[in-house]
Amino acid sequence: MTEAARKEADRLVGRAPDDRRALKGARAYALALEELAPTVGRALAASWRFGSLVADQPRPGEVRLDYVFVAPGVRVPVVLGLSVPPAGVPSIALACPAASWAEREVSDLFGVTFSGSPDPRPLVHHEDWPEGLFPLRAGVNPPLPVERVSGQYPFRHVEGEGVMELRVGPIHAGIIEPGHFRFTAVGETVLGLEVRMFYVHRGVERLAQGRVPAAALAIAERVSGTASVAHSVAAARAMEAALRIEVPAAHALVRSLLLELERLYNHAGDLGNLCAGTALSVALAEGLIIKERLLAMNQALSGSRYLRNLVGLGGVRRAPSSADLDSALTGATAALESVERLANGIFGSATNLERLSGTGLLSPEHVRALGVVGVVARASGVRTDSRVDLAFPTPADSEIYGTLKPATETGADVAARAQVRLAEARESLRLCQGIVTRLADTDPAPPGISDRTGGEGLGWAEGPRGEILTFVRLEAGRVARLRVRSPSRMNWPAIEHAIPGNIVPDFPLINKSFNLSYAGCDL
Amino acid sequence: MLNLIIDALAAGRVTEEVPGPRAGWAAAAVGRFDLASSAPEALRAAIELCPAEAIAVERSGGKAVAVIDDGRCVQCGLCAEGDAAAFKNVHEEPAMGRSAASLRRRFPLEGFEGASLGPDFALDAHDRVSREGARLAEVVLKRFRRSLHVRHLDAGGCNGCDWELNQLQAPQYDVQRFGVDFVASPRHADVLLVTGVMTRNLELALVRTLDAMPRPRLVVAMGACAISGGVFGTSYASRGGADRVVAVDGYLGGCPPRPWAMIRALRMVLE
Numbered sequence A: 001m002t003e004a005a006r007k008e009a010d011r012l013v014g015r016a017p018d019d020r021r022a023l024k025g026a027r028a029y030a031l032a033l034e035e036l037a038p039t040v041g042r043a044l045a046a047s048w049r050f051g052s053l054v055a056d057q058p059r060p061g062e063v064r065l066d067y068v069f070v071a072p073g074v075r076v077p078v079v080l081g082l083s084v085p086p087a088g089v090p091s092i093a094l095a096c097p098a099a100s101w102a103e104r105e106v107s108d109l110f111g112v113t114f115s116g117s118p119d120p121r122p123l124v125h126h127e128d129w130p131e132g133l134f135p136l137r138a139g140v141n142p143p144l145p146v147e148r149v150s151g152q153y154p155f156r157h158v159e160g161e162g163v164m165e166l167r168v169g170p171i172h173a174g175i176i177e178p179g180h181f182r183f184t185a186v187g188e189t190v191l192g193l194e195v196r197m198f199y200v201h202r203g204v205e206r207l208a209q210g211r212v213p214a215a216a217l218a219i220a221e222r223v224s225g226t227a228s229v230a231h232s233v234a235a236a237r238a239m240e241a242a243l244r245i246e247v248p249a250a251h252a253l254v255r256s257l258l259l260e261l262e263r264l265y266n267h268a269g270d271l272g273n274l275c276a277g278t279a280l281s282v283a284l285a286e287g288l289i290i291k292e293r294l295l296a297m298n299q300a301l302s303g304s305r306y307l308r309n310l311v312g313l314g315g316v317r318r319a320p321s322s323a324d325l326d327s328a329l330t331g332a333t334a335a336l337e338s339v340e341r342l343a344n345g346i347f348g349s350a351t352n353l354e355r356l357s358g359t360g361l362l363s364p365e366h367v368r369a370l371g372v373v374g375v376v377a378r379a380s381g382v383r384t385d386s387r388v389d390l391a392f393p394t395p396a397d398s399e400i401y402g403t404l405k406p407a408t409e410t411g412a413d414v415a416a417r418a419q420v421r422l423a424e425a426r427e428s429l430r431l432c433q434g435i436v437t438r439l440a441d442t443d444p445a446p447p448g449i450s451d452r453t454g455g456e457g458l459g460w461a462e463g464p465r466g467e468i469l470t471f472v473r474l475e476a477g478r479v480a481r482l483r484v485r486s487p488s489r490m491n492w493p494a495i496e497h498a499i500p501g502n503i504v505p506d507f508p509l510i511n512k513s514f515n516l517s518y519a520g521c522d523l
Numbered sequence B: 001m002l003n004l005i006i007d008a009l010a011a012g013r014v015t016e017e018v019p020g021p022r023a024g025w026a027a028a029a030v031g032r033f034d035l036a037s038s039a040p041e042a043l044r045a046a047i048e049l050c051p052a053e054a055i056a057v058e059r060s061g062g063k064a065v066a067v068i069d070d071g072r073c074v075q076c077g078l079c080a081e082g083d084a085a086a087f088k089n090v091h092e093e094p095a096m097g098r099s100a101a102s103l104r105r106r107f108p109l110e111g112f113e114g115a116s117l118g119p120d121f122a123l124d125a126h127d128r129v130s131r132e133g134a135r136l137a138e139v140v141l142k143r144f145r146r147s148l149h150v151r152h153l154d155a156g157g158c159n160g161c162d163w164e165l166n167q168l169q170a171p172q173y174d175v176q177r178f179g180v181d182f183v184a185s186p187r188h189a190d191v192l193l194v195t196g197v198m199t200r201n202l203e204l205a206l207v208r209t210l211d212a213m214p215r216p217r218l219v220v221a222m223g224a225c226a227i228s229g230g231v232f233g234t235s236y237a238s239r240g241g242a243d244r245v246v247a248v249d250g251y252l253g254g255c256p257p258r259p260w261a262m263i264r265a266l267r268m269v270l271e
């Protein structure tokens, strides 16, 4: 079936994969500039999902653009690669809205211009960034701090009788990350929302350049705090593909265990956190209790409450003992029992459920058009989960995940997102049990190694918020380009479509049901 | 709803003297790293691997010293592994101090015998929160008349520090019992707690938030990012630590610092 889908992809693109291209972990085709738009058109018609746009400069003077898609059945990301001078690339954002932010980002960081773009505004750079300075272009090293210029960001503007504009952030009232939200409302009802991000843009991709793999993995681990494992696994898989490293079964299994434990503490915490949006404080406190227990358990297992410092190149840096694994499993099992009781409270209270149901609707059409991933997509009935869509690099993982059925709901509202999280928390525990059993009769082995020092690879991981796609190019044993596509990057634009028609005070609730990472989006 | 309340009552008291499982707590936790070997190859490898550029070798008075900056260290442990094992995790507690410079520790490289266990490593973690918490409550009582209002600002971190701050409100810690409350408006705040590296796009927001706070006020930088930039350092997008932009009264290392260390750091700046 996979073979047939791959042949079908070849037919759609009209050629065989590019065998001169050394990109591993993907099926890569070389395209001429004028072929891009028609090929993307056919791809979208065949239900390919836009994943990422990777700009890179393997040779100075030109920018290579890789359009990464996830195509049904192909089981590896499909890459449409262009080598272009940095100007005059036709924008695909009109046909493929999912690519809009990606194009804007590439313009800001590399200075590539996209012709015919429906939204050519800057994205990463705020209004005081000097024009013509592209910080990821090879050889660009501005004196620090970069000077500030005066400018204004052209927000969308809505006018009409009784229309008010509400500006919120970047600093919010609680302990949360910074971002700016601009609502237009009539009375309490929201007409539109514009989200402005990149306040926490730290230049992660640039910072990883020139680092050895281990150091770059530590940076990837800090892309988004509560997806530390997922980001480091995606980056490690990309590096391993690039260097043709095989990860031994025992190591791959421990990574999967960490990924599922990460999902479990996130989903448990998110279910409780949702109750902050409905003022159900007993359940909020219960959620915090459960999350704290899981974090303490993570620390006992890994030394880090966020399961950091374990994922390494070729596997994991330390193997947990079987006693550690058993107590983690016991802790996770007890936590899930508490989550079930919490869920009974959340869904069993009619007044609470009333707040969740029909709130923050996101249609499956929006999900598809915007390339939404993870819990949010699945709660709108779109069955996308990279643990099923993409093939695991290690056979041991394929076996464990062979039985996985991604949880979907059709409600497309806050309640559906909570239901999906509950179902996934159960599934994560089941997977953890399978992994620990399997680990008991898997031989320990040292991490995989390679004597290669260069190459390109794509890696993925299904984090708690959804699919992560990471591209790495290594040269002489160091990172020459790291490109991270976090799930939050795909899902932030979608929240703009889940708000209109709701009342302003429901925004925090809807936002919590998406639970997106600002840091993961802004990089 | 009723079930929730019944469950909550059945849960009883969960607020802990010390949160988390007691067994293995100290052994598994990562904190500060001491020099363990002066072998040049190991040091070189450690410097190369360190993602936060926290290790350096300096010469002072003709002698070589290894410097480890706890204000940068993200506790990744790479300098304590394999061929690069020049350091060793010996302190469970992350560093804290009133100046960023006080977080830099020096180890002479000649004739260095290896790191000994620091005194705080031997401390029983069991009673730490209650003891620190009680001290915090005392200070809050004296200086701020029982209540300390804290405004948090994420200047651009990975959000790990923020989640840990959030956990301070978990019933296990229940930071309110010590008189500490998180407030929405900077106008109500005594302390500004900064997490995350100082990004270019938030500099103005930080300055404005501080301007809105009444005096006397304190600024505390929590986490490697807020102290020095951590793994994000200084770049086209960020300035490094918060003290590049505003005056900071206290520093707490860690990536992220654990909640009990946050309680301790709050006490430190108040004393």
Ligand code: SF4
Binding pocket: B033, B046, B049, B050, B051, B052, B053, B054, B055, B068, B072, B073, B074, B075, B076, B077, B078, B079, B080, B087
């Ligand atoms: S533990 Fe600290 S000092 Fe050692 S490599 Fe990691 S960040 Fe650097």
Ligand code: SF4
Binding pocket: A222, A225, B074, B156, B157, B158, B159, B160, B161, B162, B195, B196, B197, B222, B223, B224, B225, B226, B230, B231, B254, B255, B256, B257
């Ligand atoms: S110090 Fe570490 S945990 Fe805290 S914001 Fe920075 S990277 Fe994240």
